[in-house]
Amino acid sequence: MPRVGNRRKKRRTHVVDNETAQSALISNETLKVPKSLIVRRGKVESEVSQLVDDFRKLMLPYTALNFKEDARNRKHTLSTYAKELAMPMGVSHILAISQNLEHVNLRLARVPEGPTMTFRVTQFSLMKNVVAVQRRPYTSKGIYQHSPIVVTNNFGDANAPPHVKLMRITFQNMFPAINVADIKLNQCRRVVLFNFMEEEGIVEMRHYAIKATPTGVDRKVRRIVQNKLPNLKRLNDIADYITGTTLSGNIAPSASTIGNVSDSEPEDETSHVVLAQKFSGKGNGKQQKSALKLVELGPRISMKMLKVERGMGMGDVMYHALITKTPEEVRELKERKEKEINLKKQRRDTQDRNVEKKRKAKEEKLSTKRQRKEDRQRAAMDALRNETTKTNSSSDDSDNTSENEGADSDDNSSSDDDEDESDDASS
Secondary structure, eight states: OOEETTEEOOOOOOOOSOHHHHHHHHHHHHHHSOOEEEEEESOOOHHHHHHHHHHHHHTTTSBOTTOOOOGGGTTOOHHHHIIIIITTTTOOEEEEEEEOSSOEEEEEEETTTOOEEEEEEEEEEOHHHHHHTOSSOOOOTTTTSSOOEEEEESOOOTTSOHHHHHHHHHHHHTSOOOOTTTOOGGGOOEEEEEEEETTTTEEEEEEEEEEEEEOSSOHHHHHHHTTOOOOOTTOSSHHHHHHSBOTTSOBOTTHHHHTOOOTTSOOOGGGEEEOSSOOSSTTOOTTOEEEEEEEEOSOEEEEEEEEEESTTTOSOEEEESSOOOOHHHHHHHHHHHHHHHHHHHHHHHHHHHHHHHHHHHHHHHHHHHHHHHHHHHHHHHHHHHHHHHHHHHHHHHHHHHHHHHHHHHHHHHHHHHHHHHHHHHHO
């Protein structure tokens, strides 16, 4: 509560006209947005841990950026993660990255009923590696405030294999859908590209930032508009920089070096567009002509699908890239998995019944013990009441006895007085 002078002033900053309707609207919109949880399982190298952090940054803003794995949870199954972590937090996708002695694996599961896809990461480059080779890296403060645009390339049409269709649909559903009617141009700041190479069966993932540069004006004027002020110490006037010549008609000293075309300034006419709305960056106003360019942010990942499992990694393999089974083997495997699931369910039910039986026996034992305690307390109170009653009755009897003795002594004294009076009278 902020202070104004010497008084404390209460300030409410979350007032809406209809709080119930507003909260209901927000909750419905939030439920439709896919959310992801990226974890690492087991012991991994520092580069793989950095890959997990970069992957979380790519999935912003609908992911847990600062999620900390507990060492006790790294060997939990995907179903355990989904039951204890993902579902309470409203997570729709789990990405688990693990490492063995030879390979780095990525498991992508749809919560809560699957399927689960397993990929083998063949190559990857971290964000810092991508930025290190760039001449002019792109940086922006609000670039991760909105979800990226998803582009899937070369995944085929309706006649594509089922596992390829599944990859395309899963990659698209990992990110929020874009409503073209309501989207703001300033929210489209990033692009995630999934390119499928059919011959090798490898999926390449790239992460880009969308950069807009105003066109239609001289390059030198554009630099001044974008606050990229040149070094004018060798010039007499800014006009010498714009025109490239001095008042005497000679070439300006630095005009030949300042105006060179750089690799970050696109000159291709096909990339020139007229902006329908204001875009990020100075000079990119509404109805202005700008040139668009993609600047890679990283990470780069090349991965190959190994298998697709039904459910949350339950072992029922629907597709395998390395092993081919006959229909009889598939049927036998399915029956065996169903038997294992049924046996596991029966054991779970038996265990639940035993736990419930023990709980009831414990409650009965506690209730019996509580009843015996109450009986002992009641018996002690009754005994105490009886003793109190006996004490009171004995004290009453002693009082009555003393009163009777007092009355007898009074009678004896009165009889003695009468005898003395009779003796006096006779004398």
